[in-house]
Amino acid sequence: MKNIPSISIAALLIFGSIALLTNCKKDAELPYKYEADVLKLPEQPFVYRDQPLPPHMSHLQFTLQNKVTDHGATLGRVLFYDPKLSLNNKIACASCHLQEKGFADVARFSTGFDGALTKRNASSITNPADMQTFFWDAREDNLKEMVLQPIKNHIEMGMDNFDALEKKLGLLDYYKPLFQNAFGDETVTRDRIAEAMSQFLTSMVSANSRFDAAIPSSWGVQNPGALTAEEQHGLHLFFGQAQCGVCHNPNSSQDFFNETFADIGLDQNPVDKGLGANAPGMDGLFKIPSLRNIALTAPYMHDGRFATLEEVVDHYNNNIEASANLHWTLKDFNGQPVRMGLSETDKKALVTFLKAMTDQQYINDPKFADPFK
Ligand code: HEC
Ligand code: HEC
The missing domain is CATH 1.10.760.10 (Cytochrome c-like domain)
Incomplete structure (x- = not known):
């Protein structure tokens, strides 16, 4: 008789951990839930990686399949539109790169976080996956490194302290499932920010004119x-x-x-x-x-x-x-x-x-x- 409670405790433990394991498995299959009150995102991510491409653009398929995941690009999309990436929470990438304008700006020079004007006209963004260099003077040739430039630029977004940026985004609850889904845990790092944003940019394929x-x-x-x-x-x-x-x-x-x-x-x-x-x-x-x-x-x-x-x-x-x-x-x-x-x-x-x-x-x-x- 004396043994029964310990057996049932053991059974409970075993049963419990099996239940826990199956639960974990379920969670791993389903993406972590997004904060619906902040973000309008579909439960299953949009397709960025296996986008249909016309034959004359099919050379991009290799790049997409090697560099992009749907969850990674989803996080990149949120970062692209989030003014929290700027020093005073006022300017997002999308403030100067407007979708309805082919991701260019309507102004001759764009207004940065602090009201100062950029020195050049904002480039459109179309098929960066096909580009070897970025910016009007071609000063950057690596997309992943490129995307951090506007964030720290003293005119554009002014967020030159990446430790502070990691901390700031880490405190925003809506990023937790996004980083979890994209990278397997909630940790915010500058490398992950750059990686996700470059995945989103890589996925920006225009081929239907x-x-x-x-x-x-x-x-x-x-x-x-x-x-x-x-x-x-x-x-x-x-x-x-x-x-x-x-x-x-x-x-x-x-x-x-x-x-x-x-x-x-x-x-x-x-x-x-x-x-x-x-x-x-x-x-x-x-x-x-x-x-x-x-x-x-x-x-x-x-x-x-x-x-x-x-x-x-x-x-x-x-x-x-x-x-x-x-x-x-x-x-x-x-x-x-x-x-x-x-x-x-x-x-x-x-x-x-x-x-x-x-x-x-x-x-x-x-x-x-x-x-x-
Ligand atoms: C010698 C190479 C060359 C030729 C030839 C050329 N372009 Fe260009 N084009 C460029 C360069 C370089 C720029 C960017 C120049 C700058 O901003 O200083 C440009 C810019 C442009 C732009 C503005 C793009 C933007 O995003 O602001 C348009 C539109 C354009 N070209 C159309 C044409 C048309 C139409 C022709 C033929 C009549 C033509 N180009 C011939 C090299 C060329
Ligand atoms: C304040 C306005 C502003 C903001 C904010 C901004 N950009 Fe830009 N962007 C520009 C301007 C201006 C240029 C051209 C700069 C140059 O060539 O010197 C540019 C160029 C680019 C280019 C180069 C495209 C090409 O064909 O070479 C990419 C890509 C880009 N931006 C992405 C981003 C991303 C990603 C963010 C957010 C992290 C961002 N931008 C934030 C104004 C802005």
Whole structure:
């Protein structure tokens, strides 16, 4: 008789731990619950890793599957939209990178946490997975390191003490399940912040414009009928007479930039030296930006000097300056800035073609949208 209680205690213990184990297993299968009153997130995460890609963008599949998890990108998305990442809780990445504007800013220069203006126009964010360098002067080549730059930047977010940032986010309950789901426990580290945010950026794939509909394979324009006659005229100018495609070259990735820099003769003596600030002899060279969603990302150029695409086309057509490092494509046989001689109809067609690069799905996609709303 004496043994019975200890047996039942043992049985209870065993039963209890089995129950506990099965419970744990269940929890591991289901994601940890998000704080529904703070964040609007689906119970099962959106699909970031295995996104459907059209054939001409399928080269991104490898990157997505190697670098991105759905929970990691979900955490990255919350961080991207959270003003708590700035020193005074006022500015998020998304304050300057607006989804409805192709993740660019409408202002020529963006306002940082303390009211100061950025020195350059905020870049759009489209297919960073395809980019080897970041920023107008290409000063960063590692996405994971890049994402910490705006957080500590004294104009943008001002949060240069990463110990304090880790502590601050660690005290916010809504991050606990997010870090748990993404990394297996609640610990907030700067490395995990960078990792999750770079996963989210890597997942930001834009590949559903009308131009994409015209190139269902990676072998060039296969289906020109997807474009109007005017857009097709613009396309021919883009790759022909106007030579835009020499620099904004979609051949390898259909992404409208190739990994290089150029001086397009905006100023004879550039005030902002671009790459030249760090590399002597390279004054006036800037990263060749992607033209995806370009109709949404005005104003244009590193300093946002052009308000419209018409002004951009006028620059290339007739206003190029004889800068020291002007790219050969933009010079005539005498080494002078080229005058393209595009007619009004040509210029209009070129702009219409650029507008076919808008990807409505990308700018309305809930998996890239503000989770705090
Ligand atoms: C106050 C406005 C502001 C905030 C906040 C901000 N950015 Fe930016 N972002 C900019 C500006 C301006 C540039 C261009 C800077 C340059 O080239 O020198 C830029 C450039 C970028 C680029 C480069 C894109 C390319 O094609 O090279 C990426 C990516 C980016 N930002 C991501 C982020 C992320 C992630 C955050 C949050 C951690 C963030 N930004 C916060 C204004 C901002
Ligand atoms: C020699 C290479 C080169 C050629 C040719 C070229 N571009 Fe560019 N493009 C660039 C570079 C570099 C920039 C960024 C310049 C800067 O901000 O200083 C740029 C910027 C732009 C922008 C603004 C992008 C933004 O995000 O603000 C547009 C639009 C554009 N180009 C369209 C065109 C069109 C249309 C043509 C043909 C008429 C063309 N480009 C020809 C290199 C080139």
